[in-house]
Amino acid sequence: LQTVMPSIAILDPELTLTLPPFTTLLTGIDAFSHALECYVAKTANPITDSLALLSMEMVAQWLGRVVAHGDDLEARTVMLEASMLSGGSMLGVEGLGLMHGIGNVTGGFTHDDHGLILARLLDPVIAFNESAIPKDKLKKIKPFTDVVRELALTTFEELNIPQVKLTEQDLPLMAERAAVNPNSRGNPRSFTQEDIIDIARQSFQIL
Numbered sequence: 596l597q598t599v600m601p602s603i604a605i606l607d608p609e610l611t612l613t614l615p616p617f618t619t620l621l622t623g624i625d626a627f628s629h630a631l632e633c634y635v636a637k638t639a640n641p642i643t644d645s646l647a648l649l650s651m652e653m654v655a656q657w658l659g660r661v662v663a664h665g666d667d668l669e670a671r672t673v674m675l676e677a678s679m680l681s682g683g684s685m686l687g688v689e690g691l692g693l694m695h696g697i698g699n700v701t702g703g704f705t706h707d708d709h710g711l712i713l714a715r716l717l718d719p720v721i722a723f724n725e726s727a728i729p730k731d732k733l734k735k736i737k738p739f740t741d742v743v744r745e746l747a748l749t750t751f752e753e754l755n756i757p758q759v760k761l762t763e764q765d766l767p768l769m770a771e772r773a774a775v776n777p778n779s780r781g782n783p784r785s786f787t788q789e790d791i792i793d794i795a796r797q798s799f800q801i802l
Contacts, residue, residue, distance in 0.1 A: 598723045601672055602797035605769055606675045606676075606678075606679060608611075608658075608668055608671035608672040608674075608675050609668065609671075611671050611674075611675065612665060612666055612668065612671060613799040614666070615663060615664070615714075616662045616665060616667075616697045616750075617750070617754060617756075618708075618748065619661055619662050619665060619674075620658070620662045620710070620746070620750055620765070621708050621709070621710025621714070622678075623654055623658040623661070623674060623708055623709040623710075623743075624658075624713055624717075624743060625661070625709055625710045625712050625713060626650065626672065626674070626677055626678040626681045626709075626746060626754040627650070627651060627654040627655075627658070627677075627681070627739075627743050628694050628698075628713045628717070629647075629650075629678075629681040629682065629684070629685055629691065629695075629737060630646070630647040630648075630650035630651045630654070630677075630680070630681035630693070631647070631651060631694075631736060631739075631740070632649040632685055632691035632692035632694055632695060632778075632781065633646075633681070633684035633685055633687070633688050633691065633781075634647035634651070634684070634736065635692065635693060635724060635728045635732060635783050636646060636688040636690065636692055636781035637685075637687045637727075637781060637782070637783045638688045638690075638781060638784060639687075639688055639713040640688075641688060641792065642687055642698065643687040643688050643766040644684075646680045646681070646684035646687075647680070647681065647684040647728045648735065648736075649677075649680055650677045650681040650684065650737065651681075651739040652679075652739060653674070653676065653677035653680070653745055654674070654677045654681075654740040654743065655738065655771075656673075656738070656742075657670050657677070657741065657753065658746060659742070659746050661673075661674050662746070662750065674727055676720055687748045688781050689780055689781055690777055690779060690780035690781030690782070691778040691781050692720065692724070692778065692779070692781050692782040693716075693720050693723070693724070693773070693778075693779055693782045693786065693791070693794065694713055694717065694720045694766070694768055695713070695775045695776075695778035696773045696774075696779030696780075696782065696791075697712075697769075697776075697794060697795065697798075698712045698713045698716055698774040698778075699718075699773075699776055699778060699789060700769055700772040700773045700776055701759070701761065701769060701773075701795070701799070702735070703742045703759055704757055704762075704769055705760060705767045705799075707759050707762055710757060711756065714751075714758050715798045715799060716759070716798045717740065717743075717744060718797075719743065719748075719794045719797040719798045720794060723784065723786070723790065723794055724735045724782065724783050724784045726784065727783040727784035728783055757800075758799060758800035759798070759800065760799065760800045760801075760802055761799045761801055761802070762799070762801070762802045763794060763801055763802065766795060766796075766801065767788070767792070768793050769791075769795065770788040770789075770791040770795070771788060773788075773791050774786070774787075774791060775787050
């Protein structure tokens, strides 16, 4: 297959000024999770680390502001820059991790927003990978994940956002697909399909 790559990308924050708060939150979580998984990926390196860490810091600092004040051009600009940095970090690693390995295939079953699925996966995947992540890296990401988690949970509660719902019947096929998803190759800890099912049970409402 031939890969199609753009010659140039133009990031215009004015085009994002009317993005609704909830969509703003979820796209911000997606950008954050890109950076987070790049930072702890088994193929991470000093270049991807620097891009990913700065991206996470910017999202943690500005996401709440841009969700509350969507017409804030400065906040919109910073969030686009953070998203660009997280995208840059992705170019230097082989796969992201189980957040995206599971998240990418789960959407095909539930049709939920990608950012919402990733938000539900954040804590269970970090907990699963904790033993394989260097302690200094865990210490650096904790303040950022704490901020993003609290913002997500608060907003979900305020808007009465339901849980991501996956059926018991779909769990085996979801796990099979997630295990071979290209993003899963970057996960810092080895895993089985049963591990994936266990993470799903912690993350989603299983019907």
